[in-house]
Amino acid sequence: xxxxxxxxxxxxxxAVREHRSLWVDAWRRLASSxxxxxxxxxxxFFILSTTFSHFFWEYEPKKDxxxxxxxxPPTLIxxxxxxxVHPFGTDKLGRDIFRRVVHGGWNSLRVGxxxxxxxxxxxxLTGLFTGFYENIDTTHIERLVLFGLTGLVLGSLSAWxxxxxxxxxxxAILGVIAAYFKNFxxxxxxxxxxxxxxxxxxxxxxxxxxxxxAALISLIWGAITGALLSRPLDxxxxxxxxxxxxxxxxxxxxxxxAIAIVAFLGPGLEKGMIAIGVVGIPxxxxxxxxxxxxxxxxxxxxxxxxVGEGHGRIIFRHITPNILSPIIVQTTMGLAxxxxxxxxxxxxxxxxxxxxxxxxAMLGDSYRYLTSGAWWAVLFPGxxxxxxxxxxxxxxxxxxxxxxxxxxx
Amino acid sequence: MTPLLEIKNLKTRxxxxxxxxxxxxxxxxxxxxxxxxxxxxxxxxxxxxHALSIxxxxxxxxxxxxxxxxxxxxxDLLTLSEKEMKKxxxxxxxxxxxxxxxxxxxxxxxxxxxxxxxRLHNDMTKKEARERAGExxxxxxxxxxxxxxxxxxxxxxxxxxxxxxxxxxxxCEPKLLIADEPTTALDVTIQAQIVDLVKRxxxxxxxxxxxxxxxxxxIAEMADRINVMYAGAIxxxxxxxxxxxxxxxxxxxxxxxxxxxLDEDPGAELLSVPGLPPDLLxxxxxxxxxxxxxxxxxxxxxxxxxxxxxxxxxxxVACWHWEEIAGSK
Numbered sequence: 135x136x137x138x139x140x141x142x143x144x145x146x147x148x149a150v151r152e153h154r155s156l157w158v159d160a161w162r163r164l165a166s167s168x169x170x171x172x173x174x175x176x177x178x179f180f181i182l183s184t185t186f187s188h189f190f191w192e193y194e195p196k197k198d199x200x201x202x203x204x205x206x207p208p209t210l211i212x213x214x215x216x217x218x219v220h221p222f223g224t225d226k227l228g229r230d231i232f233r234r235v236v237h238g239g240w241n242s243l244r245v246g247x248x249x250x251x252x253x254x255x256x257x258x259l260t261g262l263f264t265g266f267y268e269n270i271d272t273t274h275i276e277r278l279v280l281f282g283l284t285g286l287v288l289g290s291l292s293a294w295x296x297x298x299x300x301x302x303x304x305x306a307i308l309g310v311i312a313a314y315f316k317n318f319x320x321x322x323x324x325x326x327x328x329x330x331x332x333x334x335x336x337x338x339x340x341x342x343x344x345x346x347x348a349a350l351i352s353l354i355w356g357a358i359t360g361a362l363l364s365r366p367l368d369x370x371x372x373x374x375x376x377x378x379x380x381x382x383x384x385x386x387x388x389x390x391x392a393i394a395i396v397a398f399l400g401p402g403l404e405k406g407m408i409a410i411g412v413v414g415i416p417x418x419x420x421x422x423x424x425x426x427x428x429x430x431x432x433x434x435x436x437x438x439x440x441v442g443e444g445h446g447r448i449i450f451r452h453i454t455p456n457i458l459s460p461i462i463v464q465t466t467m468g469l470a471x472x473x474x475x476x477x478x479x480x481x482x483x484x485x486x487x488x489x490x491x492x493x494x495a496m497l498g499d500s501y502r503y504l505t506s507g508a509w510w511a512v513l514f515p516g517x518x519x520x521x522x523x524x525x526x527x528x529x530x531x532x533x534x535x536x537x538x539x540x541x542x543x
Numbered sequence: 544m545t546p547l548l549e550i551k552n553l554k555t556r557x558x559x560x561x562x563x564x565x566x567x568x569x570x571x572x573x574x575x576x577x578x579x580x581x582x583x584x585x586x587x588x589x590x591x592x593h594a595l596s597i598x599x600x601x602x603x604x605x606x607x608x609x610x611x612x613x614x615x616x617x618x619d620l621l622t623l624s625e626k627e628m629k630k631x632x633x634x635x636x637x638x639x640x641x642x643x644x645x646x647x648x649x650x651x652x653x654x655x656x657x658x659x660x661x662r663l664h665n666d667m668t669k670k671e672a673r674e675r676a677g678e679x680x681x682x683x684x685x686x687x688x689x690x691x692x693x694x695x696x697x698x699x700x701x702x703x704x705x706x707x708x709x710x711x712x713x714x715c716e717p718k719l720l721i722a723d724e725p726t727t728a729l730d731v732t733i734q735a736q737i738v739d740l741v742k743r744x745x746x747x748x749x750x751x752x753x754x755x756x757x758x759x760x761x762i763a764e765m766a767d768r769i770n771v772m773y774a775g776a777i778x779x780x781x782x783x784x785x786x787x788x789x790x791x792x793x794x795x796x797x798x799x800x801x802x803x804x805l806d807e808d809p810g811a812e813l814l815s816v817p818g819l820p821p822d823l824l825x826x827x828x829x830x831x832x833x834x835x836x837x838x839x840x841x842x843x844x845x846x847x848x849x850x851x852x853x854x855x856x857x858x859x860v861a862c863w864h865w866e867e868i869a870g871s872k
Contacts (some may be wrong), residue, residue: 156650156695271603273625370604433646439600440640441633441660441711451659455650 160459163536170532176525184239193237195229195489203228205508223510225500227489231511234491235518241492242522245407245476245485246469252411253418254465260415261422264376266430266449267369276445277313280372281363285309287379288359296341296352304336305359312363326364333360377423380416388413389478396484403492406485410475414468421464425457432456459537463530470526477519493519545617546573547751548597548719553611555589555596555775558604562824566592566606568775571850574751576718581766581783582755583798585820589775590755594721598638599628616718634664637712641724643704647696653680653707654692660714679710684740702733706740713744721753726761738765759802763787768857771795774821774831777850781858791853791865793836830863838864 164170187193208223209216222231267280289305312329337356341349365371383391395409429435430453438452479485480494488495493515500511555567567589574580582590595601596608599620613620615635620628632638640646648656657676661667667675673692680688683706696704705725712720722741726734742765745752756762762769762783769786771779771794779792790796800814818835821827827834833843842863850861862868 156697269602269604271625368604433640433642434648436600437638437640437646437708437711438648439632440598440638441714442629442631442663443633443659444629452648456648 160536164532167532167535169528170536173525173528173530173532176521177529180239180522180525181243184236184243187236187240191233193233193491195234195237195491198229198233198489200224200228205503205506205511207508208510222514223508225496225511226503226508229489231496231514234496235493235514238491238493238496238515239518239522241403241486241490242473242476242519245403245410246472248407249410249414249472249476250465250468252408253414253468254461256411257415257418258422258461260376260380260419261424262426262449262453264373264419265423265426266445266453268373268427269430270369270445272369273445277368278310280369281309281313282306283309284372284375285312285359285363287376288362292337292352292355292359295355296337296348297344298340298348298352301336301340301352301356304340305333305356308332308336308360309363322364326361329360329364330357331360333357333363373423377419380419383413384416384420386413389475392475392479393482393484396479401484401487403486403490406476406479409479410472413475414472417468418461418464421460422457425460426453429453429456459533463534463537466526466530466533470523470530473519473526474523546614547576547578547616548574549612549614550593550597551612551614553593553596553613554609555592555601555606556609557606564823565826566775566823567596568826570611570772570775570777572770572777572780574719574753576751577745577749578768579745579752579754579766581762581769582753582772583757583759583762583769584772585757585798587820587823588772590757590772591723592775593772594638594723594753594755597721598632598636600632600638630664633660633717634715635717636719636721637715637717638721638723639705639708639712639725642728643701643708643725644728646708647699647704649696652693652695653699654694657692657707657711657714660711664715675714676710679714680707682713682744683707683710684736685710701729702736705729705733705737709737709740709744713748716748717750719751719753721755723755724757725754726758727756734761741765759798771798774826775823776831776861777859778832778861779859780850781860785854785858789854789858789869791858791860791868792832792862793838793864793868794832796868797835830861838862838868840864 164174203216203218203220203224205226206216206220206224206228209218209220212218218230220230220232222235225231225234263280267276272280283306285308286302286306289302289308292305293299293301308329315325334353334357337352337354337359338349341352362375386394392406392409392413395412396405399405399408435448435452438448443452476485476492477494477497480492480496481498483495483498486492486495488499496515497512497519500508500515504512550573551571553567553570554565557564557566570589570593582594584590592601592606597613597615597620599608601608608621611621615631618631620631623631647653651659654673654676657679658669658672661672661675662669665672677689677692680691685691685703685706691699696707699707709725725741726737729737738761741752741754754762754766766783768782769780770777771786771792773794779786779790779795786795787799790799794816797814797816801816803813816835821831821834827844829842829844829846830836830839830848833839836843840863846863848861848863850859852859853865
């Protein structure tokens with residue numbers, strides 16, 4: 135047995151003890167995981183290569199045509215048949231696949247970021263508000279805002295059906311009026327009748343400008359909206375309406391709903407972003423809401439209230455930072471999902487409008503030539519999709535481990 | 544002189560799917576400024592809910608204050624709007640909670656949280672607030688206070704977190720500090736330190752303290768007066784001497800009997816109060832304690848005893864038979 139002398143024992147100096155935040159800890163755990171490092175590497179490579187390609191060359195898809203170079207295999211050294219370098223080969227119109235993959239990556243990245251931002255923003259806010267106001271007494275102003283919002287959301291559906299956007303605003307006003315008469319204790323039945331008729335009238339009159347059918351549908355929907363708005367007005371009601379709406383969106387198969395939205399809006403990269411974003415809203419709403427519900431029960435939220443902090447401050451200063459970790463993980467995974475969805479829409483011809491390059495659209499254009507031996511036209515965009523999705527998923531997995539609340543002390 | 548805090552007929556109810564939970568039933572009492580009031584009772588007897596009712600922080604829905612007045616410094620808190628109430632919380636009344644492990648927000652530094660509480664009610668720059676936060680941490684006895692401001696809650700021990708919570712509670716020098724079981728989650732040596740700290744701070748700053756606990760030992764050491772609560776109502780109230788030496792309510796006697804004593808034969812068995820507290824969903828018609836009481840008569844089951852002043856001042860009890868009990872002792 136070795137002898138231990140006092141010299142061998144090192145004493146940690148308390149004066150230089152560092153103030154480690156939870157985020158710093160999480161970052162260290164992330165950086166020490168091999169899979170997360172691989173994910174980060176792929177994601178960084180993907181982002182940097184697609185972003186910085188713009189500094190090296192301008193890609194103009196409309197001018198990039200050369201029928202004499204139709205479907206040439208990958209060429210690294212120019213020869214008589216193929217006078218220029220095409221590392222990934224060329225497609226059916228003689229376009230360089232390498233450039234199109236890189237430039238298509240830029241489109242995929244944009245779709246991913248914009249679509250996830252849409253889902254995160256609307257879903258996150260829905261989750262925050264519904265979760266927080268579920269179990270809290272609302273002030274007068276909060277009630278006006280929440281019921282204006284409920285009216286706006288319910289009205290938007292009617293407005294969409296009747297093709298009369300102005301309806302949404304009328305229903306929002308109806309919601310605010312309903313909230314304003316909160317202390318209207320007597321005559322609940324009367325109140326319900328008044329609001330139902332008001333809603334039906336707004337719907338019918340505005341719908342009539344479009345067509346008889348629109349008037350009828352928005353009459354019915356308006357009556358339902360009016361009746362709902364005459365109910366007891368508290369946070370729980372607001373959260374119920376919003377979450378049932380989320381359930382409705384969630385009950386459609388994701389791709390089907392995205393295709394339906396694109397069919398409604400018309401094809402195009404931007405429309406695809408909106409469609410994929412809308413489909414993702416309920417996922418973030420539910421995730422955020424569940425996290426908010428559990429954090430709201432923590433004593434530090436009560437403590438924050440007991441020093442006199444207001445609801446807005448509590449939501450954004452105290453609750454939001456505490457629910458970030460599941461949301462960060464979901465966002466990373468969501469980027470992978472959005473890229474995949476964008477490729478699916480592109481493959482079906484509903485995403486980017488040709489000749490704009492997009493990975494899914496490139497696959498859709500080229501898979502027919504697979505039988506004639508042009509494997510390169512399909513392989514490289516396919517690999518690009520696979521690796522970018524893999525990268526974001528690995529990173530998401532790593533983040534989940536790194537941010538695991540069970541590791542927190 | 545008007546009392547600092549005067550509560551009249553406070554009633555708090557929880558409207559649940561199983562029925563109405565009668566959490567606080569007709570609680571009335573007053574507190575002078577600079578006084579330490581102990582509130583004792585077993586779990587679920589309405590101690591915490593009545594304190595949260597004063598702050599109007601009862602979770603709503605399902606909770607609601609259905610009746611009563613809470614006068615603080617000549618102002619009925621229950622008539623204030625949420626906006627006005629926000630100014631009262633933390634500034635006039637502050638509250639510290641049971642579990643120091645969860646009452647600090649884990650994602651912010653301790654200093655940030657104290658600074659935030661300070662700046663909420665005072666017109667201070669960040670630098671001034673930070674200085675003051677350092678002073679406060681030093682005041683509650685955290686060594687190297689200045690430096691520990693940048694620590695995160697997980698770098699603090701349980702006792703230190705409770706000290707930090709107290710510093711936050713004291714940040715605006717409130718007139719009333721409500722401490723909701725502040726020592727329950729701590730071990731005994733730390734408990735003693737926190738009790739000493741609060742006593743010292745009370746002497747220095749002179750605010751009134753409401754100390755909610757189920758530990759009669761802790762309260763005997765520091766309180767001026769004690770309210771004993773049972774099933775949402777005060778059943779005995781008085782100064783410490785009267786409560787401990789001239790106990791009149793059978794429930795209080797049961798509570799005191801269940802404490803181990805140093806001057807007792809080590810082999811002696813501890814007494815316990817038989818039975819369970821009544822279901823707050825369906826309170827009995829008569830005295831709420833009757834089912835567990837050895838002095839029970841027909842009258843106890845039929846009529847609710849009022850809280851009456853006895854033995855002159857400073858002692859009140861809600862029991863039909865306090866005179867017999869006094870005689871039998």
